[in-house]
Amino acid sequence: MNIIAIFKGLATTFGYMFRRKATIDYPFVKRAHASRFHGLHELRRYEDGMERCIGCELCQIACPANAITVVGAENTPEDRHSPGERYAYRYEIDELRCIFCGMCEEACPTDAITLTPRFEMANYTRSSLIYDKSKLLVPAEFGVGESPLERPGGLPADLGEVARVKSTMEPEKGYLATWRGIDILTSKGKTYMPTPAGGELVGEPEQLKGGQ
Amino acid sequence: MASYEPVLTKGIGEADLTDIGVYRSRGGYEQLRRAVREMEPDAIVGMVMKSNLRGRGGAGFPTGRKWSFLPKDGRPRYLVCNCDEAEPGTFKDRMLLEQTPHQIIEGIMISAYAIKAARAFIYIRGEMRQGYEIFMRALEQARAANLVGEKICGSDWSCELVAHRGAGAYICGEETGLLNSLEGKRGEPRLKPPFPANSGLYNMPTVVNNVETLVCVVHIMQRGEEWFASIGPVKSPGPKIVSISGHVRKPGNYEVPLGTPIRELVYELAGGLFEGRTFKALQPGGGSSACLFEEHLDLPYDFDSIAAAGSMLGSGAMVVMDDTTDMLDAAWVLQRFYAHESCGQCTPCREGTHWSEAMLERLLHGHGREVDVSLLGTVGDKIAGHSLCALGDASVPFLQSVVKRFPEEFLRGAERVAAIQV
């Protein structure tokens, strides 16, 4: 009676003991995201290294949370930032205010501001979460940034299917450099920029069982 | 037809009418003398009014009515003779200027007297250098003979005639553009109202008349308004110089009474088409008029009949096109002219003529789109009736009429692309 009930209960408990764990070993293992996950912002470049942002402030006016501040200025032949006449002299996003709705991305006429799937930006001070151009702009040596238009569209059929990825983070090597709040990590002796998924994919995506 | 004896062009080719002596010996300047000595200005206006003379410059506005619009408020009035003949296909004023300058001077001075002008002007197209020189010699002779200047022909009336050369812009043939140019400003049409009759040259009441119109006045004076009104149809009577050009054997200026059938003009006066060609289309009134076709050949050549057929008599320049004419090419040439001559003030003319030109050029070079052919008509609708002056309106009729009639010739430009792509 009671004993049976106890064993029934314990059976559930012990049953879970032998199941696969729902928690993952974050940050050493990371989970893949939906292809259009709205994470941290990034300001993109053109192939020739020019900034895409023209400082038009349309993201600022589109932002429902008033998180963006842009101040434009004029390009000069000596100090050219973007192809046209105008560039963003100052570009700031208050990531604490941001609701990651992606309206800025939609408003942008040059596809300059995009939301990457990166999300790790915890920090200790409020001011460090006001991202300025130095944190937002893709460093020229890291390419142009990913266009929102190139990402797979729509809701992926395998949204429930979350891949486990193993982070390349090797804690003993520590941080090499920091840009836009994402750590640039070293792996096998070379500088590595995290992929949009935030790490290297290990194994095939698999259906996680239970607990989801 | 055979019974008609030319009056406006009488003596051209027979005698040197540029010489005042010859001109006077043939009765020249008699009418000016009679007008300033014996007639009241208003009587002349009355005669012109009764003669039903309509302007020969293109718009066909009754001249007598134009004169009667002048306000009687004591401000000085000006008469401007428009000799900026630049309408494609027109070359009648040039002939009058080069052959019978004294007739023009007489016409100007009589009309100036009739409207009590303080000063008369003639605006001569820049390219007519020879005509200008001939006219200036004639003007000197007339001035020496006391026909221009102080106390003309011994009367109390004085009026100076000033000749001004343009610099070769089509738009300066538009009356307000001409006035701006005459004032030394940029040759751009003015916004109307106010009309020149109220505020024209130097903001004073001004009449602008075509050369041929003013020459007609001399003959109305000479032969009476009844004679003039009896020639041709009642509503638009009088002799008219028709400049026939294009694919005809004998292109040239022909003086005919208004109302002469078009077929007669093309096939009898101008000698008909070349051997083995067939008639395709003709423009009855210069580059700005819509095309007339085979079925219109028996229309009488006068203001109202042509207007009823959907075109206009304009300045009386007939351009005949035979079957060898590529209408796309013709339309492009003409449209390029309008786009080039647009003054750039008003939106529809500035942008619309250029757009049409670009589309035609594209079609011509085989880069066109099929939609361009229908767009040509639509763009025309967007220009017509919306432009500041008549230039925008003038750029539309020819193009629209030929696109409507020969769409296949235009579609060819688009098809070529399709063929290349395949």
Place this chain on the structure above:
Amino acid sequence: MAKTVTVTIDGVKVEAPEGELMIEAAKRIGHHVPNFCYYPKLEPAGLCRMCLIRIEGQPKLQLGCNTRVTDGMVIDTISEAVETGRRAQVEFLLLNHPLDCPVCDKGGECVLQDYAMAYGDVASRSGMPKMNKPKAVDLGPTIVLDEQRCVLCQRCVRFDNEITWERNLVTASRGVYTIIATEGDQPYDSYFSGNTTELCPVGALTSKTYRFKARPWDVTPTLTVCTQCPVGCSTFADSRFDVLQRTRYDHETIDPHGDPAGDWICDRVRYNISYLTDERRLNTPMVRSGEDQWVDLAWSDAIDLAASTLKDAAEHFGPQAIGAIGGGRLTNQEAYLLQHVVRGLGSANVDYRLHDELTATPGRLAAQVHDLDDASLIIELGTNSVELAPVFDLRVRYAVERRGATLVHLGDVKPNWPVHFRHFPTEGDAASMLNEAAENVRRGEDLPKRAGEPPAQTLARLLRGAERVVVIWDGRGASEAAAIERLIGLLRDADKGAGVIVVGYAANARGAESMGMHPALQPGYRPAPQAGLDTEGMLRASASGELKALLIFGANPLLAYPNGALVRAALERVPFIVTTELFMTQTAVKSHVVLPVKAAFEKTGSTTTMDGEVKQLAISCAPQAGEPLTDREVLALLGDAMGLQMPSDSELEQLAAAAAAPELARAFSFTSPVLARTVRPAATPAQGAFTVHSVPRLYAGGGTSAHDTAFEPLRPHPTAYLHPGDVEELGLEDGDTVTVRNGLGAVDGLTVVTSKKVARGSIGVIAELPEAPVNVLADDCGSVHADVVLIRKGRQALNLAGAQGE
């Protein structure tokens, strides 16, 4: 008032004055007729063809901007035909428009954007590349033109032809290649160039100083008043992050049916604004120790120091040893407090006048500015409204060119008027010419017109023929004052309209005068029981050591006062000078305590325009560094620290409003004997071959214009204007560098510009330039003589933008 007619607009019956433009009549029922080229203050042009409307019974669509209403008209401004017509125009305009709205300064306040949304198609049908017209064309020192965005409405060209009459802008080329250009490709150099950026319905004309700084939705507009000249134009100040980004004029808001000539703003207020954030701006109180060592002080210490020293001076040397100069740049409230503090200490030595003027209030002889519209004769003497009151000058130009008024300038240097005017040289004595003309008018003789007659006789003939006469005067000279009073009295007796407009030298000169910043007048023009020393008197007392403490509030006498030698001597001698300033000006350097204050855009208060209208300042931005106070706060602190009875804020507002009451100004007479000034000892003028004339320039000055990096290219270069004959005689050429010197001093580095605007034997030197102060040549306020010495031959690579304008 015109007859009223009834028209039906979109089915609504509307009463409108006969002859009103339909576009205006439609506004009466709140229907906006779209337009680009139409502008209420300009003549209709009918270029954009956007304002198409349908009139019943007329086959073609008509222009709303050039068709006038007549009785019984039935008009459609909203119908399918009308909309089709408008759609056509928008499609045409967008054919070659670059659609670079995201980077366009006009984006957000652009009518083409609005109409493209209302009447435009989603996609282009043209299928052809856009015209490649030039972008970012440098039109002049202030304006950048984008030919691609231009819709060729020619508002700018028409403004330049119809309002300023300067005719700098033209259209060039033809057809679709038409562009806006400047006459002869000269730089667009006008005091009113900024207005074209506002007139431009699209982003074709943009201001260099505002380019890409902010979008229209970023800025917070504040309606305030420009305090750069006595005209007192209402101005919108647009700020972002508490920094002033631009100033502008909004006709729709301030002056919807305004008259064409009035109510524009000039480029001084538009482009001389970055001084507010200049790094040279003072941000902490300072005290001088030694020759030019400055020590920062806390506000409390600075106020204590000033207050105790002033009190000591009053106790030891008597209150008459204290004086105050300034107030012309302050608000009415501040001017009131300044004289209140000094009078509170028992002294009456207060004066706002820095140019040896007599008055800034025309008083009972006043004409109003709008009287110019009906004037048949305008006589200007002393002043130069082109330079000293530019927006007021537009009304003068309008009166001359549109209303046919005759414009006469009495003076020695011919002004830069682009309109028709007559110039009568007076050799420094305009009063006797006026008197002679008045005498001639009084005698009623009508002498026949003949060549070579004396100017006074011509002037008399003009006066006799004139119905309404307006005199424009700078307020200088007692004999001029008497002559003007006599002339106006004479004309008024003859039942002619006549009056005088005084163009003061300081923005709020009239306000300061009404607030009692005058040794002989208490607030509200009440005669003071005991007149104090005027500016000249104070300076002389300072130079002789009698004056022990001087308050200089919002003034730079060392640069402005004509008698430079006296100011220098005075400032060297006074033991204690307190100055409030934005910058370390020439005067501030010579003082002992310098207090940083807020600029006009950063404070509230009221100011009195030259027309007597009291306007309110509003706070539109904030100082970006330090903690400047307003003069009002400084004076309140000073007064409290000295134990004076100070009015409360609300009392001060009431007192200032009462003193600024217009009826008090109307009762005032500038020839009243109480205004008698300090008698000057006869000076022996320094000798020289040339008579030196100070030529005023709008952009000169030692304060805001000299401390503004963005404004630097516009500032006039030190220039000596010489008659061609003299230039030849001296063997000079245009562009040579000369020094003008006499026994008192020398003005160096002047560039020679040949100009027939000065007479033979005269030299015009731009006044109030800190790098070349012309007043060093004078030790009296009268005529100045000096020699010209060549320093360097040849033209240098100089920015002569300011020196041109001939």
